[in-house]
Amino acid sequence: MPDVRGLKWLFFDVGDTLVDEWEPVDDIIGQFVREACALGYPVQIETVREIFVTCYRNYEAWPMKVAIRTLISDEQHREQIQAKLKFRKELEQPYACAGSVLKSLSRYYRIGIIANQSPGTEERLERYGLRKYVNVLACSAEEGVSKPDRELYAVALKQAGCKAEEAVMIGDRIDNDIVPAKKLGMRTIRILQGYGRFQPELEDQDHPDWTIDNLEQLLPLLLPDQD
Numbered sequence: 001m002p003d004v005r006g007l008k009w010l011f012f013d014v015g016d017t018l019v020d021e022w023e024p025v026d027d028i029i030g031q032f033v034r035e036a037c038a039l040g041y042p043v044q045i046e047t048v049r050e051i052f053v054t055c056y057r058n059y060e061a062w063p064m065k066v067a068i069r070t071l072i073s074d075e076q077h078r079e080q081i082q083a084k085l086k087f088r089k090e091l092e093q094p095y096a097c098a099g100s101v102l103k104s105l106s107r108y109y110r111i112g113i114i115a116n117q118s119p120g121t122e123e124r125l126e127r128y129g130l131r132k133y134v135n136v137l138a139c140s141a142e143e144g145v146s147k148p149d150r151e152l153y154a155v156a157l158k159q160a161g162c163k164a165e166e167a168v169m170i171g172d173r174i175d176n177d178i179v180p181a182k183k184l185g186m187r188t189i190r191i192l193q194g195y196g197r198f199q200p201e202l203e204d205q206d207h208p209d210w211t212i213d214n215l216e217q218l219l220p221l222l223l224p225d226q227d
Contacts, residue, residue, distance in 0.1 A: 004222055007187070009162045010105055011153075013171030014115035014139075016194025018098045018130060018215070024091040025052075025195070032064065035081045036072060043071050056198040059175055063195075089118065094128040095193075101215045102133035105222060112136035114156045114169065116146045116176065136160045147176040153184050168209075170218070172196030178208045191215065 015021045029048045036043040048067050055063035064085065072078045102111060111134050115121065119141040125131040138156035140146040145155070157164060164185035171177025171189075173196040178188045190208035201207055210221060 004168075006166060007168055007222070008110060009112055009136075009160050009167040010109045010222070011112040011114045011136075011156060011167055011169050011181075011186075013169075013173070013177050014113060014117055014121065014125075015092075016172040016196055017170060017177075017191055018102075019092050019094050019124075019128070021092050021194060023093070024088050027091055028064065028085055028087050029067075031085050032067065032081060035084055039072075039077050039081070041072055041077075047071070052195055053198050056195045057200060059199065089124070094130060095215055097214075097216050099129050099133075101218055102130055104219055106133045108223060110135045110160065110162075112138065112156050112160055112167075114138050114147070114153055114171075116140040148180045150180045150184055153180055153186070157184070168222075174199045174202060174206065174208075179206045182206060182208075189218070189221070 012018055026049075029045060029052070032048060033043050033045050048071070051067045051070060052063045055066050060066050065082075068078050068081060072081060105111065113121070113125070113134055113136065115138075117139045121139045121141070122131060122137055125134060125137075136156055136159045138152055138159060140152065143152055143155050145151045147153075153169075157167065160167070165187075168187040168189055169177055169181035170191060172191050172193050174190065178190055179202070181188050188208045188210075190211045192211065192213050212218065212221065
């Protein structure tokens with residue numbers, strides 16, 4: 001079993017970690033397909049999904065921009081399509097077990113959020129029934145700095161009043177979640193959800209300490225032996 005001695009804080013990413021973003025991501029892909037077809041480009045949704053997978057495998061920061069650049073030849077059409085696309089956050093949903101997992105973990109650890117999110121994260125977490133388990137919120141829109149910038153992590157650790165070695169970062173992305181957290185001395189857990197699961201691991205020093213398939217697997221990993 002992993003050694004979790006000394007851990008006091010668990011910091012979570014939000015998108016594709018606590019909250020399932022597959023539907024809004026697939027929705028904006030569908031928007032792109034519809035707009036492209038309306039302009040005479042025979043784009044298929046599976047093609048765009050494959051581009052997204054390839055982008056994550058190659059650590060491309062903006063897969064939709066890559067899809068538009070790849071599949072739309074006319075620059076004016078590219079700009080026209082890009083202007084119409086909207087990420088519909090109202091389509092996201094918390095993972096079904098998110099509340100029960102946070103409830104169980106909060107009995108033994110303090111819970112924090114370190115996430116790149118649009119304004120209103122606190123209100124969304126409240127709506128999802130998750131806010132009551134969260135002690136510290138460090139989100140890009142409110143703090144003015146985004147992952148992978150380690151400054152966002154430093155802000156969270158300062159708010160929590162904990163040392164890096166007393167904390168673990170839990171997230172779906174190697175580039176945004178695992179690498180910066182490890183560089184600060186935090187332990188890390190990669191969760192294989194969303195498109196982030198397609199990112200290949202990098203050099204040895206950037207490997208997550210543990211890798212899990214879903215949120216529920218945090219419980220046997222982090223909770224003390226109940227025997």
